[in-house]
Amino acid sequence: MDAIRWEGNTLYLLDQTRLPVQEDWIAYTDFRSVARAITDMVVRGAPAIGITAAYAYCLAALEFRNAPDFAAAMEQAEQVLAASRPTAVNLFWALRRMADCLKANGSTPEAIDVLIQEAQAIHEEDVEMNRTLGDFGAAVVPAHARILTHCNAGSLATGGYGTALGVVRSAFNQGKVDMVYADETRPLLQGARLTAYELVHDNIPCTLITDNMAGFLMAQGKVDLVILGCDRMAANGDFANKIGTYSVAVNARYHGIPFYTALPSSTIDLSIEDGSGIPIEERPGVEVTHLAGVQTAPEQVRTWNPAFDVTPHQLLTGIITERGVIYPPFKENLAKLFG
Numbered sequence: 001m002d003a004i005r006w007e008g009n010t011l012y013l014l015d016q017t018r019l020p021v022q023e024d025w026i027a028y029t030d031f032r033s034v035a036r037a038i039t040d041m042v043v044r045g046a047p048a049i050g051i052t053a054a055y056a057y058c059l060a061a062l063e064f065r066n067a068p069d070f071a072a073a074m075e076q077a078e079q080v081l082a083a084s085r086p087t088a089v090n091l092f093w094a095l096r097r098m099a100d101c102l103k104a105n106g107s108t109p110e111a112i113d114v115l116i117q118e119a120q121a122i123h124e125e126d127v128e129m130n131r132t133l134g135d136f137g138a139a140v141v142p143a144h145a146r147i148l149t150h151c152n153a154g155s156l157a158t159g160g161y162g163t164a165l166g167v168v169r170s171a172f173n174q175g176k177v178d179m180v181y182a183d184e185t186r187p188l189l190q191g192a193r194l195t196a197y198e199l200v201h202d203n204i205p206c207t208l209i210t211d212n213m214a215g216f217l218m219a220q221g222k223v224d225l226v227i228l229g230c231d232r233m234a235a236n237g238d239f240a241n242k243i244g245t246y247s248v249a250v251n252a253r254y255h256g257i258p259f260y261t262a263l264p265s266s267t268i269d270l271s272i273e274d275g276s277g278i279p280i281e282e283r284p285g286v287e288v289t290h291l292a293g294v295q296t297a298p299e300q301v302r303t304w305n306p307a308f309d310v311t312p313h314q315l316l317t318g319i320i321t322e323r324g325v326i327y328p329p330f331k332e333n334l335a336k337l338f339g
């Protein structure tokens, strides 16, 4: 399963706002429209956002190939893409890598083919990292595991295979997964619409629950471990992930359930000391007062809609990466592996 394709100098995105009911692919040749697609979550998920931005950078280069000041036009395109969403560090990591590639190749239109190869490398490397971290993570999954996950950290959130769902896939292929409990993940239902879609597609056993059921499920002894994604990890292991992750972490700690996040190195931001430095995206209140276009609250009501929360590293059992599973002391071990 994939959600991002580059063919004939055109970027194709699977419109994730219409899943699971409709599988619509949208073709993009304008980087500004791709920035809008990231903001509107046509494509979402930290690694997927980075990969998409890398391809959009190539669309900009193709558009500006005859511009009087190609380098200046590319800097402006980078700024447009960087403004699309603030939390997932993969976006900025990918754009920096593309800009460095352009600079290393003369900052001229002659670099376009190399830029496209770089974007394709970012995409292919992400899938490879997911498979590797998936296999590392499968080692922490016990036999007959009942796993709880939150939001979507699968193929649709990455270049393919997934991070948290990459661990699930690897463990399932080893015969170790009895059930995956997927939080629906209000307000945009990435769990119900995307994780359930992926697991049903792969014939991996999945039970969909509402977010407020997770604590009671743990209290009933039905969860052996929690594995979920990450949008940005600070140097000490504090991390931002979909809103609701913090509540799951606190519940898991109370019930003595192992709690892991899975992420590629492109999601680690060592420039930020701790979670207080991670920018948290606030999204429109209409996502809270409406569900699938149906109004569910008075329009005049005040809303608060942070798309992410920050979980302190103290609540983490381990961090699953393509370089292995990292245990405390997280700051020292992250610096050792990724510094």
Ligand SMILES: CSC[C@H]1O[C@H](OP(=O)(O)O)[C@H](O)[C@@H]1O
Pocket: 044, 045, 046, 047, 150, 151, 152, 153, 154, 157, 158, 163, 164, 190, 228, 229, 230, 231, 240, 241, 242, 243, 307
């Ligand atoms: C593999 S990163 C997935 C990560 O991204 C999601 O956020 P969004 O759907 O808003 O892009 C969520 O935090 C997932 O854990």
